[in-house]
Amino acid sequence: MSAVIPVGMAELKIARCPEQLVVYGIGSCVIVSLYDPKSKAGGLAHVMLPDSTGIDPKVINPLKFADTAVPALYEALTGAGAFKSSLVAKIVGGSEMFPPTEDFENNIGRDNTEAVKKALKKLSLPLIAEDTGGRRGRSIEFDLESGIIKLSILGEELREI
Amino acid sequence: MQDVTNLTRTQLDALREIGNIGSGNAASALAQFLNRKIDMAVPSASIMDFKAIPAIIGGPDKTVMGIFLKVMGEISGRFLLLIPEKTSLKLLHTLIPGCEIDTPLKMGELESSCMREVGNILAGAFLNALSVITQTPMLNSLPSMTYDMAGAMIDSIVADMTAISDKVLMIETSFIESEEDLRIHIFLLPDPASLQLLLKKIGVV
Numbered sequence: 001m002s003a004v005i006p007v008g009m010a011e012l013k014i015a016r017c018p019e020q021l022v023v024y025g026i027g028s029c030v031i032v033s034l035y036d037p038k039s040k041a042g043g044l045a046h047v048m049l050p051d052s053t054g055i056d057p058k059v060i061n062p063l064k065f066a067d068t069a070v071p072a073l074y075e076a077l078t079g080a081g082a083f084k085s086s087l088v089a090k091i092v093g094g095s096e097m098f099p100p101t102e103d104f105e106n107n108i109g110r111d112n113t114e115a116v117k118k119a120l121k122k123l124s125l126p127l128i129a130e131d132t133g134g135r136r137g138r139s140i141e142f143d144l145e146s147g148i149i150k151l152s153i154l155g156e157e158l159r160e161i
Numbered sequence: 162m163q164d165v166t167n168l169t170r171t172q173l174d175a176l177r178e179i180g181n182i183g184s185g186n187a188a189s190a191l192a193q194f195l196n197r198k199i200d201m202a203v204p205s206a207s208i209m210d211f212k213a214i215p216a217i218i219g220g221p222d223k224t225v226m227g228i229f230l231k232v233m234g235e236i237s238g239r240f241l242l243l244i245p246e247k248t249s250l251k252l253l254h255t256l257i258p259g260c261e262i263d264t265p266l267k268m269g270e271l272e273s274s275c276m277r278e279v280g281n282i283l284a285g286a287f288l289n290a291l292s293v294i295t296q297t298p299m300l301n302s303l304p305s306m307t308y309d310m311a312g313a314m315i316d317s318i319v320a321d322m323t324a325i326s327d328k329v330l331m332i333e334t335s336f337i338e339s340e341e342d343l344r345i346h347i348f349l350l351p352d353p354a355s356l357q358l359l360l361k362k363i364g365v366v
Contacts, residue, residue, distance in 0.1 A: 008212050009316055010323075025221030025312020028320055048320045061327060097317040098229045101303035108320050137313025139222055154224060154309055155266045 004141075007031070007044045010064040014043035014076050017144040026093040026138045028109035030066070030116045033090045034073055034125065035147040036082035042144050043077050045069040049108070050115030066115035074123050089125045090149055090161055091116055092140055094132040109133065129161040165208050165330045165353060173206045175365040179294055180204035180332035183287035184347055188336055190286040191345070195255055197338055204334035211319045211329055218243050218346055221312020226265055228280030229318060231302040232288060236359045238351040239318055240284045240301060243311060244276075248343040252279060265308040273306060280304035287347065295362035318350070325353060 003019045009029060015021050017040035023031050028048075035042035045063065052065035062068035078084050094113035098106060113132045120127055131138070131151055141150045151159050168176075181204050192199040215221040226244040231237070244252070246265060253260050253272050256279070262268065268276070284301045292299045307314065322329050332349040351359055360366050 010212070010327075025215060025310035026316070027310075027313030028317035048316060049324055055324070060325070064323065095313070095317075097307055097309065097314050098227070098305035099307070101305050103233070103302040104231045104305075106317060108317065135307065137310040139310065 007046050009046050009048055010061050012043065012045045012063050012069060012073055012076060014041065014073075014080055015144050016041045019144055021142040021144070022140065024139045026140065027095055027097045028093070028106070028112060030091055030093040030109075030112040030132065031140060032070055032073060032116055032120070033092070033142055033149060034077055034082075034087050035090070035144075036077065036086050037088070037147055038083050038086045039081055040144055041077060041080060041082045042142065042147065043073050044142060045073040047112055047116055050111045066112060066119050070116060070119035071123065074125065087125055088128045088147070089120050090129040091120075091127065092131050092138055092149060092151065092161070095134050095136055095138070097135065097137060099135060131159070131161050165326060165356065166328050168208060168330070169365075172360055172365045173208075175360070175363050176206035176330070176332055177204055179291055179363060180206055180334055180349065182294060183290045183332075183349070184334040184336075186290040187283040187286040187347065190282050191336060194282065195252075195338075200337045202335040202337060204332060206330070206332045208328050209331050210327055211315075211323050214315050214319065214329075214331070215312040217333070218311050221310060221315075223311045224309065225311050225314075226276060226306070226308050227311070227314040228276060228304050228306045229314070230280060230284045230304045232299055232349070232351075233302060234299045235297050236291075236295060236299055236351065236355045236362070238349060238355065239322075240287070241314070241318060241348040241350070242280050242283060243314075243346040243348070245344055248345060249276065249308075251341065251343055252276070268308070277304040277306050280306065283345070283347070287349070295359065297358075297362055322350065322353065330356065
């Protein structure tokens with residue numbers, strides 16, 4: 001029985017085959033996965049907000065933010081022996097759980113998705129798949145053997161990216 | 162700005178008391194339109210790590226009905242109702258004659274609109290009581306509703322509140338109709354920026 005490791009909000013976890021990383025109940029958060037198919041090492045960052053500008057990292061966990069969590073994930077993985085040149089990225093989440101009404105809207109999901117893409121681009125990490133946006137929550141299982149992410153969404157068929 | 166982690170016991174007690182009054186008013190409204198006796202759990206006012214919130218209603222992947230409203234005015238915040246599947250079906254069957262859906266996933270426009278109205282009435286009753294106590298008008302936005310995993314809703318609601326602190330102030334209570342074990346969880350999350358004013362208005366600065 002291989003280990004199944006949950007990744008909570010504002011957390012970053014790295015793992016290796018045959019382990020699995022799982023995240024339950026992703027809404028406007030964006031899960032960034034990096035995977036190295038050669039060493040079968042990978043990791044997830046659970047991003048809640050786009051931008052860490054102006055925060056004090058001693059007080060606020062920098063792993064909450066796209067611009068700081070993505071480089072941290074990259075460094076954690078390369079530090080653990082993953083090959084820089086073979087790392088590929090997939091992202092999941094960023095939905096707008098509550099439909100906008102006349103007097104409010106909440107676009108954190110969209111902002112998170114854009115900020116994560118920008119941070120990946122800055123590190124020249126190729127984004128090979130995404131399942132983002134929409135109105136539904138998602139849960140995922142990240143298999144470190146294949147690099148495949150299984151997605152479950154309420155009322156929809158299981159799918160993989 | 163008042164840091165939520167520095168609240169005193171007296172301040173938390175006062176916040177719990179306004180939770181009590183607000184939810185008492187909302188419980189009467191619910192009892193009235195369901196024509197049933199509604200019991201109310203003792204409210205809590207607590208400073209929570211945002212990560213611990215989903216556990217209150219059974220874990221991040223627990224499927225519930227969520228109705229979300231913004232609280233607007235000088236004292237602003239967020240108001241969330243989480244309603245387990247069984248209770249939401251009971252509400253729909255009671256309030257819509259002939260409604261027989263067996264899962265909230267099959268809700269149509271009529272059912273959605275009915276649940277949003279439930280949210281509107283409960284939030285309105287709760288905030289009315291708060292407006293009276295604080296002598297500050299508090300209005301709610303139109304309600305937005307979804308049926309999904311609790312964790313997914315909560316991250317969307319608290320995300321931007323956690324930009325300045327890992328802790329959020331949450332006033333929470335539940336309504337229970339004991340005969341059939343129907344429950345509604347109410348969460349009020351005052352915006353950190355208006356917390357100071359709220360404390361001043363209830364006399365515990």
